[in-house]
Amino acid sequence: MTVGVLLAVVASIGLQRFPDVFARMHAATKPATLGLALVLGGAALVMDDAGSVVKLLLVVALQFVTAPVGSHLVGRAAYRAGTELDESTAVDELAGIDPDA
Amino acid sequence: MLTNVLLGLLAAAAGLCLLRMLRGGSLPDRVVALETLLVTVVCGIAVLAARTGSGLFLDVLVVVALLGFTGTALVARFIERRGAR
Numbered sequence: 576m577t578v579g580v581l582l583a584v585v586a587s588i589g590l591q592r593f594p595d596v597f598a599r600m601h602a603a604t605k606p607a608t609l610g611l612a613l614v615l616g617g618a619a620l621v622m623d624d625a626g627s628v629v630k631l632l633l634v635v636a637l638q639f640v641t642a643p644v645g646s647h648l649v650g651r652a653a654y655r656a657g658t659e660l661d662e663s664t665a666v667d668e669l670a671g672i673d674p675d676a
Numbered sequence: 677m678l679t680n681v682l683l684g685l686l687a688a689a690a691g692l693c694l695l696r697m698l699r700g701g702s703l704p705d706r707v708v709a710l711e712t713l714l715v716t717v718v719c720g721i722a723v724l725a726a727r728t729g730s731g732l733f734l735d736v737l738v739v740v741a742l743l744g745f746t747g748t749a750l751v752a753r754f755i756e757r758r759g760a761r
Binding site: 581599607614630638644649652 | 682685686688689692696702704705707708709711712715716718719722723725726729731734735737738741742744745748749751752753755756758
């Protein structure tokens with residue numbers, strides 16, 4: 576659980592430090608998901624009735640399914656809406672490809 | 677007590693998320709910050725449940741996880757149509 580909490584803190588620090596939406600999305604999604612899985616796994620080890628353990632594991636499964644989908648949706652929407660990339664971005668692979676951008 | 681330290685760390689993380697939400701940058705930034713804030717809140721509730729040993733609030737976790745995803749998807753659609761601001 577401690578490691579999970581530390582990962583959640585890392586996620587929010589990354590939210591402050593990174594320059595644009597796309598980098599912040601990486602910072603926010605990955606450590607937050609892994610941190611959540613670790614915290615809820617730790618809590619599931621502590622709980623002693625089966626119903627609570629099932630609920631905790633259900634939340635972990637939901638997060639693993641929905642977090643990539645959600646961040647992909649946000650990233651696509653942000654790119655198409657014309658959010659500017661930070662100037663430190665090296666390659667814009669979608670430039671000229673996405674007709675809606 | 678270890679759980680108190682963990683809750684303090686989570687509170688700090690939630691504060692950073694709130695700061696990003698308020699400072700913004702663009703609408704997608706705020707959405708990402710809100711998502712992270714929800715994850716932090718879920719972690720906090722789980723730590724509390726583990727400390728008290730009662731499964732009373734675990735239903736809340738399921739609901740928050742589901743609502744967080746639907747909210748993100750909806751706002752993403754909205755941004756795609758209206759443009760980031």
